[in-house]
Amino acid sequence: MTDRDLVARLELVVAIPGVRAALIAAVDDGLVVHEAVMGDLAAEDVAALVAAFIRRGTELAIGVTSGPPNLVQLMATNGIVVAAAGSEPLWLIAVASPDTELGRLRLLVGDLAGQLK
Amino acid sequence: MRVLEPWVAEPLTELVRESGARLALIMTASGQVVAQYGFARSLDVMAASSLGAGILATTAALARLTGESGDFGAVVHQGGGRGVWLAGFDTPRGRWIGLVVFGNESSIGLIRLFFGRFAAQLAAATPGPVIGRELLAEGFERELDQSLRALFGTEG
Numbered sequence: 001m002t003d004r005d006l007v008a009r010l011e012l013v014v015a016i017p018g019v020r021a022a023l024i025a026a027v028d029d030g031l032v033v034h035e036a037v038m039g040d041l042a043a044e045d046v047a048a049l050v051a052a053f054i055r056r057g058t059e060l061a062i063g064v065t066s067g068p069p070n071l072v073q074l075m076a077t078n079g080i081v082v083a084a085a086g087s088e089p090l091w092l093i094a095v096a097s098p099d100t101e102l103g104r105l106r107l108l109v110g111d112l113a114g115q116l117k
Numbered sequence: 118m119r120v121l122e123p124w125v126a127e128p129l130t131e132l133v134r135e136s137g138a139r140l141a142l143i144m145t146a147s148g149q150v151v152a153q154y155g156f157a158r159s160l161d162v163m164a165a166s167s168l169g170a171g172i173l174a175t176t177a178a179l180a181r182l183t184g185e186s187g188d189f190g191a192v193v194h195q196g197g198g199r200g201v202w203l204a205g206f207d208t209p210r211g212r213w214i215g216l217v218v219f220g221n222e223s224s225i226g227l228i229r230l231f232f233g234r235f236a237a238q239l240a241a242a243t244p245g246p247v248i249g250r251e252l253l254a255e256g257f258e259r260e261l262d263q264s265l266r267a268l269f270g271t272e273g
Contacts, residue, residue: 029195030226048226055224 001115003034009112010036013092016108018100020079021093024116027051028089041095050093054083071110084109086116119268120152128238129154136231137223139199142166142216143239146173146205150268151213159265169203169216191232193225202228206236208243 006024013022014036023035023043030051035043054072061069074081075098082105083093092113094105118133120126125143133141133154140155142162148170156162177188191204202217202225215235219228 025226028224030224030229044226045230048224048230051224052227 006034006116007036009115010034010092013094013105013108013112014038016096016100016105018097019094019105020097021046021095022109023047023093024086024090025051025093026089027054027091033090046093046095050081050083051091053081054091071106071113073106080105082106082109084113086113090116092116118152118154121264121267122151122243124242124244125152125239128235128242131238132217132231132235135234136217136219136227138217138219138228140216140218142169144170144214144216145210146170146212146214148214150264153268155218159268162268165216169214172203173205173214191229195225200225200228202232204232204236206240208240209245210243211246213239 010022010024013019020039021035021037021041021043023037023046024033025031025047026033028051030048032043032047035047037043053074054069057072058068061067068085070085072081072083078098080096080098080100080102081093082096082102083091085091092109094109096102096105118126118129120129129141129143129152132138138154141153142150142156142165143152144150144166148166150162150166153162156165172192173188176192180188188205191202193203194201198221200219202219203214205212205214207213215232217228217232
């Protein structure tokens, strides 16, 4: 998959109404690999914080269920984060407003992350 | 944590707490230590500060050679279990350097994020330059002793 292909897939995610950013990040170092951002959201900051959240969530999931998570979802008062695992250490991360069509977003993020493998 | 300048304490505490850093060292561009967190021996601090200042000076020269305006901003050394983040930042007292050692519980991204906030907080909290302060010559050894006592208490 070329860089252009990856960016095209991220643009599919941000085309969903309410999505503010879609990015591919390496969760081991918390750095952005590719990004598509609407507005002034700081993709680098999002990648660092979500990567830390995913690492801790993975530790929790392994401790509780004996297996790592494939999809992580965080529902907050003012936003949603959906992240799906691609090939290690890459994750596809979407940041959206609370009124976003969540089912569609989860499906698309999961599908596209699977294509990173 | 030990600090020579009291306004450094709060931003450094936040940097360490939020980023999960294991060691931190704040120094002037010439390698004079301003604050440290996590170091147990003064020799380690002196070695780390001089090496850190030297690395940044070297990479700044490399930056000029490769056509980069200014310096590279940050230098990261990543090992299997530990990483080192080394970056310069501007304060009202001139250019300072931060050296942060982190483990696998943190990441380059987190250190980058919280170091940026630290540098901004510190720049806002730092008073202007001190006029006429004795830095070298006959006062050097006395000032060095005072600094080491402040950074390490009675041990040295």
